[in-house]
Amino acid sequence: MANSGIQLLGFFLSLIGIVGLIIGTILPQWKMSAYIGDNIITAVAMYQGLWMSCAFQSTGQLQCKIYDSILQLDSSLQATRALMIVGIIVSIAGLGVACMGMKCTTCAGSDKLRKSRIAMTGGIILLVGGLCAIVACSWFAHNVIRAFYNPYTPVNTKFEFGAAIFIAWGGSLLDVLGGAMLAASCPRKKQVSKYPSMAGSRSGPPSSTKEYV
Secondary structure: OHHHHHHHHHHHHHHHHHHHHHHHHHOOOOEEEOOOHHHOOOOEEEEEOOOEEEEEEOOOOEEEEEOOOOOOOOHHHHHHHHHHHHHHHHHHHHHHHHHHHOOOOOOOOOOHHHHHHHHHHHHHHHHHHHHHHHHHHHHHHHHHHHHHOOOOOOHHHOEEEOHHHHHHHHHHHHHHHHHHHHHOOOOOOOOOOOOOOHHHHHOOOOOOOOOOO
């Protein structure tokens, strides 16, 4: 019963994590303009994401523009895009495999050991997808930090972390946590004792005594 509860908890954590990954990937607030130096008072806030860049004006108007060409983007942004997409696809596939092997489902027959191994495989796939997303977010964050502390970067073009990268980070961590719980839910095989039971040893062979006249 406890094993089934761990599987359900891991499944829902991974599901929430995948939703967070999708939302974080779509949102444009991966990095936002930093208000430092002479850039403290400004009427326009700049946001940049994986797919578009946006400008939020003080009047409340938001204008976004999708990147025109993939080849014009720098290699780090292209790699972040690819890792996030791979992480989402792999996580969805792992969630489907784990769902087939969970005890509360009727897929894959009634063999409990086989279903547990399928759930463990799905958990490992979820771990791989979550790690891909963590690497993508960390790589993007490293580039933002490096550009922020670069003395040759103009003050008005410096950026800091936006809300979307934190959502993606949180989703990837939940994905990894849920995958780990599913991967750890596989039961161990029962060890067979090498020695016969005491009850069997005490009950000797049937008596073959004969009566002599």
